[in-house]
Amino acid sequence: MHGPASDLPLMFVDASIVTREVTMLDRITLTVKPGSPTILIGPNGSGKTTLLRAAMGLVHLSKGRIRWGDRDGDTPPKNAIMFQRPTMLRRSAVANVRYALAAANIPRAQRHERAAELLALVGLHDIGSRPARRLSGGEQQRLALARALARDPTVLFLDEPTASLDPYSTKAIEDIVRAVSARGVKVIMSTHDIGQAKRLAGDVVLLHRGRLIESTPAAEFFATPRTEEARKFMAGELLV
Amino acid sequence: MSALQLVLTGDPGLFAIVRLSLLVSLSAVLFAALFGVPLGAFLALTRFPGREALIVIMNALMGLPPVVAGLAIFLLLSRSGPLGSWGILFTPQAMVIVQALLVAPIIAALSRQTIEDLWVEYRDELAAMDVGPAQRVATLIWDARFSLVTALLAGFGRAAAEVGAIIIVGGNIEGFTRTMTTAIALETSKGDLPLAVGLGLVLILIVVVINALAWGMRRAGERYAG
Numbered sequence: 001m002h003g004p005a006s007d008l009p010l011m012f013v014d015a016s017i018v019t020r021e022v023t024m025l026d027r028i029t030l031t032v033k034p035g036s037p038t039i040l041i042g043p044n045g046s047g048k049t050t051l052l053r054a055a056m057g058l059v060h061l062s063k064g065r066i067r068w069g070d071r072d073g074d075t076p077p078k079n080a081i082m083f084q085r086p087t088m089l090r091r092s093a094v095a096n097v098r099y100a101l102a103a104a105n106i107p108r109a110q111r112h113e114r115a116a117e118l119l120a121l122v123g124l125h126d127i128g129s130r131p132a133r134r135l136s137g138g139e140q141q142r143l144a145l146a147r148a149l150a151r152d153p154t155v156l157f158l159d160e161p162t163a164s165l166d167p168y169s170t171k172a173i174e175d176i177v178r179a180v181s182a183r184g185v186k187v188i189m190s191t192h193d194i195g196q197a198k199r200l201a202g203d204v205v206l207l208h209r210g211r212l213i214e215s216t217p218a219a220e221f222f223a224t225p226r227t228e229e230a231r232k233f234m235a236g237e238l239l240v
Numbered sequence: 241m242s243a244l245q246l247v248l249t250g251d252p253g254l255f256a257i258v259r260l261s262l263l264v265s266l267s268a269v270l271f272a273a274l275f276g277v278p279l280g281a282f283l284a285l286t287r288f289p290g291r292e293a294l295i296v297i298m299n300a301l302m303g304l305p306p307v308v309a310g311l312a313i314f315l316l317l318s319r320s321g322p323l324g325s326w327g328i329l330f331t332p333q334a335m336v337i338v339q340a341l342l343v344a345p346i347i348a349a350l351s352r353q354t355i356e357d358l359w360v361e362y363r364d365e366l367a368a369m370d371v372g373p374a375q376r377v378a379t380l381i382w383d384a385r386f387s388l389v390t391a392l393l394a395g396f397g398r399a400a401a402e403v404g405a406i407i408i409v410g411g412n413i414e415g416f417t418r419t420m421t422t423a424i425a426l427e428t429s430k431g432d433l434p435l436a437v438g439l440g441l442v443l444i445l446i447v448v449v450i451n452a453l454a455w456g457m458r459r460a461g462e463r464y465a466g
Contacts, residue, residue, distance in 0.1 A: 058367055081368045087361050090383040090465045099379075103369040131465055151369070 007069050007078070007154045008034045008186060010055060014064035017050055017210075024050045026210040027064065036202020037177065037187035039218070041194070041233065046207040048190035049084065052157045055188070056081045080153035084160045086144030093135060093143050094119060094128035100150035118146040122176055138169030145176055156180065158189035162196065174200060194234060198222055206230050247438050253415075254435075258442055261419040264332055264406065265399035268339030269347075272395055276344045277388060280351030281377045284359055295352065301345035306338075310408030313338040317409065330411040335419075338405040343395035350391035351384075358384050386461040389454050400447055 010032040017025040025047050032038050040048045053059045055066060056079055089096050097115040106114060119125045122142040127135070132143055141161060148156060158177065162170040177200060181187045191197055197204060201218035206229060213229045214221065225231045247254070283295060315321050317329040317337075328334045358380050366376055381388070403421035410417035412426060420443045427436040 056368060058364060083364060083368075087365045089362070089365070089379070092465075100369055103366075103371050103375070131463075133465075147369075 008032070009069065010155065010186075010188075011067040012051070012055075012064065013067060015051075015054065015061050015066060016063040017054060017059060018062045023210050025054065025061075028207075028210075028212050029064075030205060030212055030215055032186070032188060034184075034186055036218075037181050037189055037200050038203050038205060039197045039201040040188070040190040040205045040207060041192070041197055042190075042207035042213075043233075045209070047210040048207055049159050050210075051207065052081060052159050052188065052190060055079075055155075056157055078151060078154045079157065080148035080151040080155075081157040082141075082144045082148045082159065082161055084163055086140060086147075088132035088135070088140055088143065091132060092129050093124055093132045093139075096132045096143055097128075097146050097150055100147040104151040106150070114150070118150055121149070121179075122146045123172060138165050138172070141165060141169065142172060142176070145173065149180065153185060155186045155188060158187065160190050160192065163192065170196070194236075206233060247442055254438065254442070256415065257418055257420055257423050257439065258446070260332060260417070261400070261421070261443075262446065264335045264419060265339060265396060267336045268343050268399045269392055269396045271336065271340040272343035272347050273392055275340075276347030276395075277351045277381060277391075278377075279344075279348045280353075280391075281355050281381055283348070283352045284356035284380075285373075285377065295349075298345050298349050298352075302349055304342060304345065306342055306402045306404035307408065309338055309341050310405035313341065313405070313409050329409060330413060330417060332410070332417060334409040335406040335417060338409045339399045339402065342402060342405060343399050346398060347391050347395045350394060351388055354384050354387045354391065355380050358387075383465075386458045386465070389458055393451060393454050396450060397447065400443065 012028045012030045015025055015028045015030075016023070028047075028051065040051065042048055050059065054061060058081075089099055091099065094115050097118050098111050101111045101114055102108075116125065116128070119128050122145055124135075124139060124142055124146065127139070132140065135143060145158075145161065148158075161177070162173050165173065174196065177187055177189070181200075187200075189200070198218070201221075203215065203217045204221040205215045206213040206221075206227070208229050214225070214227050216226065221230065222234070225234060283291060283298075313334065314329065316323045317326065317334055318324055319329070328337075359376075362380065362383070366379065371379065401421065403425050406417070406419060407422045407425065410419070410422065412418050412422040418426075420439045424436045424439050424443075427433070427439070
């Protein structure tokens with residue numbers, strides 16, 4: 001699953017998104033390098049989701065730019081995102097995966113086998129024929145992950161993939177994320193869960209009110225946070 | 241003969257009338273759907289100046305009085321009209337055209353609403369998967385298909401119940417363009433109430449059966465697709 005090296009690093013240069021009422025991203029300058037997962041943390045409304053959506057090309061910057069490797073401005077085709085509340089297409093679980101494979105231009109002859117592999121990877125091989133919208137929350141989340149992986153992404157964005165999941169489903173997702181990351185897919189993921197950040201992060205990006213507070217390798221971030229906000233956030237204090 | 245006798249003995253004249261009624265209304269719904277569903281999808285997915293005005297006009301056309309539609313098609317198809325050379329005034333084809341005109345706005349307006357609701361739900365996922373415009377439309381129509389059946393039913397309801405338009409462009413010619421509704425109107429005014437009541441019962445029965453079939457299809461589909 002190694003993508004061309006030229007897609008990374010992903011660089012945000014002075015990236016801002018301002019709507020009439022709010023500043024959603026405030027002059028973010030950040031470089032995301034290949035390697036272990038980059039974890040975005042920060043309170044609600046800090047800009048995590050917006051940053052992921054901007055990187056995916058789903059929202060446009062008001063100012064600044066996003067660079068992918070040596071390219072400028074355009075989104076490389078091989079990225080995938082899993083939304084915090086994914087929408088299941090009104091089809092069976094396996095048909096959801098096949099749809100994503102078709103959208104990623106995988107030849108029809110290979111889709112059947114690839115879909116089965118992906119369902120097996122997320123542990124849903126037994127229930128592929130069930131309507132996707134009838135699956136449990138944890139199963140839907142795993143199906144959304146399979147669908148995102150169907151694109152064989154270079155970079156995989158995950159927006160709070162385990163919010164509101166029980167520990168069993170959370171572990172299932174984290175295991176898949178680890179496996180995918182080990183295969184060379186760059187994972188960029190937001191979470192509220194400090195424990196999860198510690199378990200998965202190669203480096204940590206702390207956002208607050210649309211601003212970048214800290215971007216540090218994980219070991220350093222958790223051992224010696226540089227900023228007051230990071231210390232507060234980790235101590236479980238409310239960052240408002 | 242009593243109304244019930246006519247129905248139960250399968251009177252051939254009655255049978256021909258029922259057959260023509262179904263043929264005309266179902267064809268009208270088919271043509272209206274071929275035009276109305278894509279139009280609804282187009283209005284759901286695009287933004288252009290005048291779109292809102294178009295939607296308002298379309299919604300208003302849902303209430304187009306059948307006699308007015310009948311008059312318009314009559315003028316178009318009459319011998320001296322622009323399409324007079326087709327020579328189809330007072331034929332079942334003319335009746336299909338006028339009913340399609342009545343049904344299309346209903347199907348277009350209801351499918352626009354259905355598809356737009358689904359689009360709001362699907363937009364981000366489809367964008368993230370790089371699904372192109374044509375494939376988007378196909379996906380939305382396919383995934384909304386069970387809800388779209390309701391739009392088709394509403395259209396069929398209007399076509400099956402309608403008398404004003406088809407009596408103008410069809411002429412209520414016995415054995416050729418006489419349908420259940422035009423026959424009921426005629427027989428009632430002639431005073432042949434048993435035939436009128438018999439036809440009325442058959443008409444209601446058909447509408448109920450078609451709705452039941454559509455309902456069953458929708459339930460089965462939802463079990464499969466969620």
